[in-house]
Amino acid sequence: MSLRLDRLAVQLDWNLLRTFMVIIQERSITGAATRLNVTQPSVSAALRRLEERLELRLVERGSGQSFVITRAGEAVYREALEIYGGVVRLNDIDASDGLSLAGNLVIHRSSHLETERIMNVLADFRRQHPGVTFSVRSVSCADVTQALLHRISSIGFCTRVDPSIQRLEAMALTPQEFGAYCGPAHPLYRQQVADPALLAESDIVGFEEDQIAGALSTLTRFRMRHGIGARFIAAASGIVDLVDLIESGTAIGFLSRGHAVRYGFKLWQIPLDVPPPVVEVYSLVDSERLMSPLEVALLEHLETEGIARQPRRRSEV
Structure with a gap:
């Protein structure tokens, strides 16, 4: 590891990356400040410090609070999502035996869907793994997609699939x-x-x-x-x-x-x-998400029940 990269790994403040993630997700400095419960100048300063630390221009500023994310910014955002996912997966580490099938799984579903069979399958998974809990959120189909793209949700269920988003693998279920x-x-x-x-x-x-x-x-x-x-x-x-x-x-x-x-x-x-x-009804999984052992186990269970399938990364296709 080069001296510069080593210094970056040691000195980079995770909060700068987190703030940058929220800026991109909210598409505005104002929205990020509201979500993080801080002032707009604090968010702007964090973005500036991150750019200085990485020596990269992450966004192109427009008038007011508007901006356009650069290609470098898109790359940093993807890496920040993976880091965030890794931090969240620390919840799955058990002190006695390392990684265990315990923790919380977030699932997004369209609010108009009838999901009795899906919920029965999830209940069966939890009976097999009592340390598992679920957060099931009923939202619009568009929000199901966004939850997956932002690495918030492990799996989604909806009635519309955007074919232009290739990283989301859809599986048609019973209409x-x-x-x-x-x-x-x-x-x-x-x-x-x-x-x-x-x-x-x-x-x-x-x-x-x-x-x-x-x-x-x-x-x-x-x-x-x-x-x-x-x-x-x-x-x-x-x-x-x-x-x-x-x-x-x-x-x-x-x-x-x-x-x-x-x-x-x-x-x-x-x-x-x-x-x-x-x-039509679909299950959606992010093919680029680095799954935790708990998420892998869930998808294996859902695949057995014909409700989802394990994603294949593009390098495997």
Whole structure:
């Protein structure tokens, strides 16, 4: 190791790298300062010190707080993510026998997904490894992707995959069938035959991603194709809120059948004379992430159950 590299390894402050990570993730100095609960000048100073220490220009400053990350900055960001992952994996070290299958696993899932089978498989994994805990976070499909790209999540489950992000390996799972539902106040409630005119003039409520450019565009196109709904009046980020909107109002909403059975005690599935819409479901894994032994074990378990597969780094493809 050269004298310069040795000095860098000894003297570089990890907090500078962490601050740089947050700057890139938040895409602004202001956002990074808010997230880190420090002042904007402190964040700017940390970025400047990191550039001086590395002797690299990491970002090109624009007007105000705007900036563009340089190629060197992108490389440093990737390395910082790996370092961060290594620090987090220190939680998996047991004093008695070194690396053990214990620790917390973060999993991100789309809030509109029905995940009963996935949760059952995770529960089975935890029964085999009692020292394991899970943090399951329900977010939008876009946030599932970002959580994986930022090394926050071990695995993600969503209904849309961005083919341009090659490092995220997607595995298609069993698609989910959705149905049209209404509450007691809707004129189609308990009706065995759906009046096309009532379907066409009904208001619609749905998930935030139920739009033509959203992750649930399948539902939007289905309604347009079959003349269901006059206007979209309310959006919900989670299943409980959407069920409340349908049950307490006079609008129609589309839910996965599993969710409707579990949460919609007063819901009525409107009989349609066309096949129901089907939404694709995927598991996502970052192929460039250096997995901890705990994460490897989880993915092996999920692969056995047909829910995910171990990623292959590009060098292995």
